[in-house]
Amino acid sequence: MIPIKTFIFDPIDSKALKYAREKLDVVDWTNKEIKNYANAEAVIIRTFQMTKETIDKMPHLKIIAKHGIGLDNIDLKYAKSKGIKVTNTPQANINSVAELVISLTLNCARKVNFSHNIVKAGVGKNSPFELTGFELQNKTVGLIGLGQIGTLVGKKLKAAFNMTVLVYDPYTTETICKTEGFIKCEHLDDVLKESHVVSVSVPLTKDTENLISARELSIMNKNAILINTSRGKVINEKDLYNALQQNKLFGAALDVFAEEPISKDHSLLSCNNFIGTPHNGANTKEALIRMGTESVDEIVTLMNN
Numbered sequence: 001m002i003p004i005k006t007f008i009f010d011p012i013d014s015k016a017l018k019y020a021r022e023k024l025d026v027v028d029w030t031n032k033e034i035k036n037y038a039n040a041e042a043v044i045i046r047t048f049q050m051t052k053e054t055i056d057k058m059p060h061l062k063i064i065a066k067h068g069i070g071l072d073n074i075d076l077k078y079a080k081s082k083g084i085k086v087t088n089t090p091q092a093n094i095n096s097v098a099e100l101v102i103s104l105t106l107n108c109a110r111k112v113n114f115s116h117n118i119v120k121a122g123v124g125k126n127s128p129f130e131l132t133g134f135e136l137q138n139k140t141v142g143l144i145g146l147g148q149i150g151t152l153v154g155k156k157l158k159a160a161f162n163m164t165v166l167v168y169d170p171y172t173t174e175t176i177c178k179t180e181g182f183i184k185c186e187h188l189d190d191v192l193k194e195s196h197v198v199s200v201s202v203p204l205t206k207d208t209e210n211l212i213s214a215r216e217l218s219i220m221n222k223n224a225i226l227i228n229t230s231r232g233k234v235i236n237e238k239d240l241y242n243a244l245q246q247n248k249l250f251g252a253a254l255d256v257f258a259e260e261p262i263s264k265d266h267s268l269l270s271c272n273n274f275i276g277t278p279h280n281g282a283n284t285k286e287a288l289i290r291m292g293t294e295s296v297d298e299i300v301t302l303m304n305n
């Protein structure tokens, strides 16, 4: 065990906690000592806010190990100015997010949630075609963003359903797409027009905010589905609501929303052809173990160097 005082402020998986206790001198979130963090030399955080004020209360801090990807709860500039290392676990949850995309895609294509609600209400089949879905086999998926998650989604849908994979990502190359057997498109509109499934996996930037709005939705095939597991503001939710209401799309599923947690009165939740999940992409046992153990490993690596 490395004698580095490590405060784990947010709950992590029990296996990862056991691993942390084997490797490090741990004070975890269940311990009364957690509030007396002045002697912290390392911290593992999920949502805990590492503001300037909090960092100032930890004069011996050497490393902030983020359990997950997003670093928005850390004052990065201030941490850097103090010589504190900041790490994250960028690979740990990508497979889980990609699997959620597949799950939401199948769920939308076969109207699983709507069917469940019909069964639950004791209605049986309302009309012969109300629950009719479509097969993914040999169809086309359009990936908006070909990073870690987009690539996995494309590979899985190609392998499982022989889907043609179109890509819109101005920062990827023809060669990368060819290696995967994907087709790179120069224009977003070409991907939107041709795809039966559109899956969005981009960061939220000035360029991607409202990337999919009324104009883009109107270009999509009315028998297509839209999946977004990236960041809520990439899709214009009002425009998506209008498109779903007017049956301009077959369906849509969002794991992320402009404002989270999503309100139970959100207009999208009134659409039968819509599925919402509460930013649940990384929430698997496997991803939680990986995020926890990789955070511990970052601290161990720092101390061994």
Ligand code: NAD
Residues within 6 Å of the ligand: 069, 093, 094, 097, 144, 145, 146, 147, 148, 149, 150, 168, 169, 170, 171, 172, 201, 202, 203, 204, 205, 207, 208, 229, 230, 231, 255, 256, 279, 280, 281, 282, 283
């Ligand atoms: P990544 O950085 O590996 O890939 C993002 C890709 O988007 C890159 O290839 C980049 O070139 C591309 N891109 C950037 N701007 C673009 C634009 N204007 N148009 C098209 N493509 C563009 O990221 P990733 O690990 O694949 O993650 C993708 C998104 O998923 C991120 O927003 C991340 O925050 C989110 N995410 C969500 C969850 C969840 O729980 N739902 C979990 C992890 C990540």
